Amino acid sequence: MIPNPLPVVTHTSKQPRRNARDYKNLSRVKIFNHFKTELKKAQPGHEFTEFLQKGIFTWIKHLFKSGFGKKHEYTVWPPGGFVGIYPIQPSPVARREGVVIAVAADWATDTVESFAIGAQMAGHHPEYTIHLGDTYYVGAPSEVEANFLPVGNSPWPRGSRGSFALLGNHEMYSRGYAYFREVLKSFGATMPDGRHEPQQAPFFCLENEHWCILGLDTGYNSVGFLDLGSDGRFEPALLDWLGSQVFSRPKKGLLILTHHQYITAFHHEVEYRRPAAQLATYIGKDKPVLWLWGHEHKFSLYAKAQIGEGITAYGRCIGHGGMPIELAGRDFRRAPGREGSDKLVAVDTREYPNPYGLTLGFNGYALVRIAGRRLTIEYHDLHRPLLTETWLHTGEGAIEAESIDCLQPGLDCEEGKGWADAIRK
Secondary structure, three states: OOOOOOOOOOOOOOOOOEOHHHHOOOOOOHHHHHHHHHHOOOOOOOHHHHHHHHHHHHHHHHHHHHHHOOOOOOOOOOOOOOOOEEEOOOOOOOOOOOEEEEEEOOOEOOEHHHHHHHHHHHHOOOOEEEEOOOEOOOOOHHHHHHHHOOOOOOOOOOOOOEEEEOOOHHHHOOOOHHHHHHHHHHOEEEOOOOOEEEOOOOOEEEEOOOEEEEEOOOOOOOOOHHHOOOOOOOOHHHHHHHHHHHOOOOOOEEEEEOOOOOOOOEOOOOOOOHHHHHHHHHHOOOOOEEEEEOOOOOEEEEEEEEOOOOOEEEEEEEOOOOOOEEOOOHHHOEOOOOOOHHHEEEEOOOEOOOOOOOOEEOOEEEEEEEEOOEEEEEEEEOOOEEEEEEEEEEEOOEEEEEEEEEOOOOOOEOOOOOHHHHOOO
């Protein structure tokens, strides 16, 4: 198969420094990710020699710090100041109805494909862009710089009104320091009066009269001691903010954004139920919401689901932003014991023709369009739109599906399922 030409990158003069082979069979073990970070600092062709000469000492230092050092202090929206709720505003120059928000997850890989995804997102001229977390390999300062900085010349596309970033587990492999010190201060949005409000915390809200888009942090508590698992629970400060600032306002349709998944149908993955149960304290278990997440390196859609003490959600995984989608790997093996197994409607297993000699799927992103009470989500790959779904806010926080359309042949539902199952009441 001959690869299709990737989109031309014009929004940055930077060049990618990694490729899909660098991430093949990447582990979620901190030790291995720190090793890969140090290895990639060396000159090409001399990686292991330079690692033994110089990088091994830095590696040992990072291992000690990541295993025994304190996490970065959790930052919050300051008392008496701006509370992190941004009004959704159209672009002053875009001639269209509503607002466009481009969303990608697991994007920050510094690869040709991630640059191409960035170019595709920029081509829509979005008012806002949002990264759902994971800067590879460990969210180190050099990796943050390569993907997100400087603001005027990075492969991450900036919205005309603003950009936001969530915290993933890979940033926490370095205890979150580069994220809290470098990423956050470069993100934020322009307010109606023209002032810029930086993103001061790893959670935020974008809202209009009918919709509330909640970016919520599951990353801070996703990495346990010595790589033992954690539940991704929300910090008390985030819960206080939800109660005092978000859910004290008039009820709106909810689109929730997190790094980690609520449910899954796949082997080697975990269902992070604690955040869903924490949200149920505020919105109950029965009123449906839309939920986009990353973490799993694939594009998949689930039917309406309510698990344990958690909320009811229409879940979509968009963790295919930049990491190679290893179709032949264990991450695509089904796990019948997972709660999400019978809820899976579709997963993209189309093969991406590539020059690496690997069996890979397509990278992609989501485009959220909001016009009044109507919210449409378009799912794109490296070249074209794949699927679109439209929802209406019908009042008092209730949402109702209007339509769902598959735009590309080859993107198929699970056996016995149809696209209507992804939006069914």
